[in-house]
């Protein structure tokens with residue numbers, strides 16, 4: 137085999153099921169190898185941010201690594217933002233960048249696509265990946281690939297592989313995958329015993345689940361643990377959608393002052409908050425009505441478990457969950473929880489549409505036609521997603537970058553074959569919505585709801601006096617046909633209800649519903665979130 141075939145085979149053996157990418161002359165030879173080898177299907181998109189977001193979504197929904205292949209310089213540096221978001225939200229994307237060949241670097245010429253030096257790109261990617269390799273020697277390449285892919289899965293973070301264009305066809309030995317690092321059984325038992333003792337002594341224990349539960353494919357085990365412990369479960373905002381379809385005593389999503397009061401009280405009154413795989417971030421905890429005393433919490437994330445003032449190191453979340461399941465006593469009783477409620481029954485009348493109507497309309501639609509995986513962009517569409525009945529959701533809930541929604545939806549359909557629902561604001565659609573033009577080539581047919589308020593509305597809520605938040609009215613519906621899909625603009629709730637039904641009934645072409653929303657209208661969740669942030673950030677509030 138050659139180096140490209142070895143790399144592609146190793147990627148597949150570690151869980152990759154496709155390559156998203158855009159070539160360039162430094163990557164053309166590798167892309168030719170991808171196409172000729174047929175080891176992984178190749179989906180080329182139109183702009184590298186879309187490549188990164190699509191690969192990120194594929195990794196999230198399949199709970200394993202994905203691949204984003206780009207050219208050197210202009211391509212790879214164009215993808216820095218999506219990879220930074222994948223790093224922040226623990227999504228294991230393998231970035232493969234073409235690069236100048238060994239002989240080119242020694243010409244003494246400045247090479248095209250070179251920024252500062254030929255090491256600059258590697259240095260930039262060191263800041264947003266957990267491991268890196270430059271495959272300049274076929275003898276060491278298999279071990280380098282094994283190391284980097286093991287890091288990607290162990291850390292659930294992006295990694296970077298630089299592949300000089302004169303190396304792609306070099307003969308190369310296969311990769312031998314590295315095993316998981318050993319775990320100290322005594323430390324694992326001491327840690328799990330301490331966790332169980334804390335929970336047993338508590339009067340109001342609560343389990344909060346976060347992104348790592350999905351990234352390490354632990355939802356079934358964590359649902360079983362919640363049942364066995366007999367304690368209520370909440371998700372963090374970033375963990376929204378977790379345990380959907382699993383039998384778990386799920387109370388809802390913790391959103392602090394922006395969320396359901398009963399869920400907020402459950403978390404903030406708890407005397408033993410067990411957080412599994414939760415990122416302790418401002419979006420997860422920044423709107424806590426009361427500062428949660430993390431010294432009383434138990435936090436398992438990033439391969440560590442912290443209880444109060446001490447930390448157990450090198451304990452992967454999967455091992456901690458496994459050992460808790462083995463050692464936890466059966467619950468004496470299950471918590472009596474009101475199941476989470478979601479708004480239904482949108483009135484299909486001539487009233488204008490507000491974000492809360494979109495949540496109702498989607499909940500009604502899914503009650504009739506079944507659930508769909510959701511990709512949400514940053515903006516009020518993401519807060520509206522919190523009001524949609526709990527199911528698989530990918531969204532930039534912490535890193536909060538715009539442009540994620542449409543490419544992520546395409547990544548969902550490429551990865552799962554399921555038709556996704558995409559929620560995106562007009563501002564974010566202007567960034568990457570055009571990737572919909574690639575649906576025809578690959579047979580993708582997402583349903584896309586554009587929250588068209590002609591505004592950067594989230595920014596306006598924080599700074600209403602600025603007129604630069606006013607956007608003009610783009611006719612997204614009118615552009616859909618030119619991109620190979622169907623588009624319709626809806627101004628009333630009756631038109632929205634009809635358009636949703638028509639979209640579900642139409643397969644094989646993307647369906648874009650351009651939803652006119654009056655400026656200033658916010659989802660109930662965003663309203664509470666903004667009010668909470670303002671109140672809690674006022675001088676003297678804490």
Ligand SMILES: Cc1ncc(Cc2c([C@H](C)O)sc(CCOP(=O)(O)OP(=O)(O)O)c2C)c(N)n1
Pocket residue numbers: 514515516517536537538539560561562563564565587589591592593594595
């Ligand atoms: C790539 C990128 N650029 C800028 C921002 C800042 C930003 C927001 C966050 C706070 O950083 S929310 C927002 C406006 C979003 O407008 P739109 O998509 O129309 O959604 P909505 O009208 O619902 O707000 C911007 C520009 C961002 N998050 N990501």
Ligand SMILES: [Mg+2]
Pocket residue numbers: 515561562563587588589590591592593
């Ligand atoms: Mg907007």
